[in-house]
Amino acid sequence: MNEEIKISARNLNLYYGENHALKDINMDIKKNAVTALIGPSGCGKSTFLKSLNRMNDLVENVKITGEVTLDNENIYGENVDTTLLRKKIGMVFQQPNPFPMSIYDNIAYGPRIHGIKNKSKLDEIVEESLRGAAIFDEVKDRLKKSALGLSGGQQQRLCIARALEVTPEVLICDEPVSALDVSIQAQVLNLMKEIQKEMNLTYLFIAHDLSVVQYMSDRIMVMYLGKIVEVADSKALYDEPLHPYTKALISAIPVADIHYKKKRQVLEGEVPSPIHKPSGCAFHNRCPYCMDICKKEDPALRYHGADGHMTACHLYDGSEVNA
Numbered sequence: 001m002n003e004e005i006k007i008s009a010r011n012l013n014l015y016y017g018e019n020h021a022l023k024d025i026n027m028d029i030k031k032n033a034v035t036a037l038i039g040p041s042g043c044g045k046s047t048f049l050k051s052l053n054r055m056n057d058l059v060e061n062v063k064i065t066g067e068v069t070l071d072n073e074n075i076y077g078e079n080v081d082t083t084l085l086r087k088k089i090g091m092v093f094q095q096p097n098p099f100p101m102s103i104y105d106n107i108a109y110g111p112r113i114h115g116i117k118n119k120s121k122l123d124e125i126v127e128e129s130l131r132g133a134a135i136f137d138e139v140k141d142r143l144k145k146s147a148l149g150l151s152g153g154q155q156q157r158l159c160i161a162r163a164l165e166v167t168p169e170v171l172i173c174d175e176p177v178s179a180l181d182v183s184i185q186a187q188v189l190n191l192m193k194e195i196q197k198e199m200n201l202t203y204l205f206i207a208h209d210l211s212v213v214q215y216m217s218d219r220i221m222v223m224y225l226g227k228i229v230e231v232a233d234s235k236a237l238y239d240e241p242l243h244p245y246t247k248a249l250i251s252a253i254p255v256a257d258i259h260y261k262k263k264r265q266v267l268e269g270e271v272p273s274p275i276h277k278p279s280g281c282a283f284h285n286r287c288p289y290c291m292d293i294c295k296k297e298d299p300a301l302r303y304h305g306a307d308g309h310m311t312a313c314h315l316y317d318g319s320e321v322n323a
């Protein structure tokens, strides 16, 4: 087993009825690193994250083929305890989902299940967790009140505190700060970063704000219509994006230096429906570099360049390197 790899997907395909939502996903998530997923809305980012702790099992009419391993064990194998799996791979959702119970009990729920009954110990855990998520001072006088009475931003910070409290090995976060007020976003991101380092957690997260992605991530995966089109270390992806979709995304990031003239690449057209994907490369109807082969053949994800930089694009046919 490769100690550096925490999660691997091999030939992972997922269908919601007729919608082929994830297509031939083959990738590795590095242990103790922060991996970000970026791409347009509806491209399969959330579906991919949920396939890593089998949350998609709860969706009607879903069909999943291929393999996902956590520490080399297939999570879709027989006799997998999904409750234990979801404890190891915790999740913070875009929309906060506090339990319908008190603020205190939202945090104490997990420790109690794991046998901690001592009140002072529970008090300590609750305070520490809430302080960690930068919400303690706001709620310390109403810990016994319902968590449903908190504002959206407070609820999300409570959920982050709760997710970290059960000490997962992997934390998957679907836009974890997008529901928070801008004034608190940086505070919570800093906190999550500190906790990731202190606890050696593996993070996978989705964010639409590319500055947040750049700040948080060690590695980035770019998705487009259910497929991974580029994977690279964060710096390499921002400095030298390969795939035309990634290039357009990166070109849209504002630059603080007024003397630096950056040419923004504006993409024509809309993202096609995931149910009616274009033939060949799914990006070909918007790509300024489209060639004949792009309309016929879907390019495979291959290594190009150093440090595991991969892309799926015919522009680089013939320049593959070994992993």
Ligand code: SF4
Residues within 6 Å of the ligand: 243, 244, 245, 281, 282, 283, 284, 285, 287, 288, 289, 290, 291, 294, 299, 312, 313, 314, 315
């Ligand atoms: Fe553009 Fe062709 Fe590359 Fe697709 S494969 S991104 S259409 S150049």
